[in-house]
Amino acid sequence: MTDIDERICKAGIYMENALEKGDSKRAEKWENRIYNLKRQEREMIEQDEFNFDGPNIEAEDTKRLGKQLTAVYEVMTDGKWRTLGDIAQEAGYPPESAAGISARLRDLRKDKVHKVLGSRYDVHKKRVEGGIWEYRMEKLGEYICYPEALN
Numbered sequence: 001m002t003d004i005d006e007r008i009c010k011a012g013i014y015m016e017n018a019l020e021k022g023d024s025k026r027a028e029k030w031e032n033r034i035y036n037l038k039r040q041e042r043e044m045i046e047q048d049e050f051n052f053d054g055p056n057i058e059a060e061d062t063k064r065l066g067k068q069l070t071a072v073y074e075v076m077t078d079g080k081w082r083t084l085g086d087i088a089q090e091a092g093y094p095p096e097s098a099a100g101i102s103a104r105l106r107d108l109r110k111d112k113v114h115k116v117l118g119s120r121y122d123v124h125k126k127r128v129e130g131g132i133w134e135y136r137m138e139k140l141g142e143y144i145c146y147p148e149a150l151n
C-alpha cells in the first residue's frame with residue numbers, strides 16, 4: 001500500500017465515522033480530501049512515479065505509457081464497444097499504435113491501476129469478424145479500502 005493509498009484509506013474511515021455521527025460538514029471535508037488524494041494519484045499515472053511492469057519497460061517509457069493509459073481510460077469510460085483502431089483514433093494515437101492500446105487495456109484490469117483510479121474495472125472483448133475484436137470497459141465498483149490493510 002502506497003503512502004497515498006494509506007491516506008485515502010484513513011480519510012475514508014474518518015469520513016464514515018463523521019457520517020455515522022451525523023456530522024455532514026466534517027464528512028464533506030473528508031470526502032474532498034479523498035477526491036484530492038485520488039486526483040494526485042491519477043496524476044502519478046502520467047509521471048515517472050507510476051510503476052509499469054514488464055521486462056522491456058525502461059524509466060523513460062513510464063511517462064509516455066502513463067499518458068497513453070490516461071487517454072485510453074478517458075475514451076473507454078463511456079462503456080461503448082470499440083476496436084483497437086477506434087480507441088487509438090479517439091485517444092489521439094495513430095492506428096499503428098494498436099499493440100500499445102491493447103497493452104493499456106490489459107493495464108486497466110490490474111489491481112494497482114484500480115487503486116490509482118479509485119474504481120475497479122473489467123475490459124470485455126468480443127470478436128466482430130475475422131481477426132477484428134471490439135473492447136468495452138465496465139466499472140465494477142469502487143476500490144474498497146479495508147482498515148486492517150493499514151496495519
